[in-house]
Amino acid sequence: MDSTTYKLYHVHGMDSRSFLDLYFSNKEDMVFAEDFLKFPMEMLHYQFSTGRVDGKFLIDISIGSFIHLLYSASNSIKKIVLLKFQEKCIMELSRWLHDRTGAYDWSHTSSAAAELEGMRGQLQDKEMRLRSSIMQILKCDFEQVNITSPVLLPLADCVISVSILDVISKNEDEYMKNLEKIIKLLKPGGQLLLFSLLDATYWVAGAERFHCFKCNEEFVKNAFVKLGLVIDYCAVQRRRNISDIIDYKAFLFIVGCKGE
Template sequence: MDSTTHKFYHVHGMDSRSHLDTYFSNKEDMVFAEDTLKFPMVMIHYQFSTGRAEGTFLIDISIGSFIHHLYSASKFFKKIVLLKFQEKCIMELNRWLHDRTGAYDWSHTSSAAAELEGTRDQLQEQDMRLRSSIKQILKCDFEQENISNQVLLPLADCIISAWILEIISKNEDEYMKNLEKIIKLLKPGGQLLLIAALDITYWFVGAELFHSFKCNEEFVKNAFVKLGLVINYCAVQRRRNVSNLTDYKAILFIAGRKGQ
């Protein structure tokens, strides 16, 4: 596939609602649930419930406007800040955050989160707890030295980054620079939880074709080590669907602690 026809998510933007419907919804024809919904939620819940990642302040830097991966985080982190590339994604998130008409329905994931926690009789509390934990949704810019777009944030105890580095990086050098900028927002001893699509070269939202930098597990692990992160957990789930909307081979979850 000709890479010159690919759009770049952080440059050209995308239809945030179509992205959610395609990759994160509860629709019958949404085939990615095992990889995009269940696997990240189980992995993140495990990290927090076992005390592997802890603190009070968490930053999330992820593609699009999904929130399901943050349900477990909100049980342990009282302050969560989201960094987003697009105003459309910020607007989408604000609709959900303030429970406005037309907000995206995340009930399929709030129920999954409650099941993970063993609190299925407290479904409404999942959404309430997460809403109260999210303190800011800010626009980010990786062209700036401070990616939080001139807003000075305190260093985070934990950062979650899902499906963003491979999407905004053209090559290995850019990937390393972008990862380094994320790590700069992490306090010494803090934990980075990264979710990535492996061996991906493209993905569709509607009729729009988007770029992705193809990387494998070994490359990501080496990047962590080179930038001073001590890897303390890694899991790979082989792709569990058939679709021509994207060509990733597996989903990677990796956790690394920043040196003191």
């Protein structure tokens, strides 16, 4: 398939449940556990448990409708808002948030979070704490000056973003403009915790193949610096799986602090 025919995540939408099953489930044939479950959970556990990142208000703007990255944050941050581009993702998250029939089963990640914190067996506590921290799930639109219009959010102490810039940016200029919009969600001194696919061009959800902006570690670091973020931390996980449903070579985690 020619790259020009790839779908765009924020334009065409995707099968949100298929996406979770392919990349985040506990199924035997799910090969991405090391990269997309374990690595980000360990990175955020370190940041929040050591006090490197803290605050009272957090915004998450990530691809899909996963929640496992937020367990560590909810231990210290009591107000979390989730921003999504798609109604399907909002519906998926709402089912889990309100513990409704058909909600996605995240027990494999709550048990992993409890183990990271030395709290084995307290799975329900992890999910209950996270649910109580999530204040709103809002739709966002990067074509708007205020991306959450008509809702005006306060500036956040920290923002977590997973692969959104990769899937909504078609080129370097768009990446910089989109990153700038995310940085505007932060208060001065606030921190952006970004996960990014490196050297990826496509990914699959359902029966569709989607565009991914191809970038490397140097590009992301330079983008942070150009837009006034001071890099506090950076780690790269080299790909640990074999699969043709996505073609990334590594998974980047980087933390940047917005200037006062």
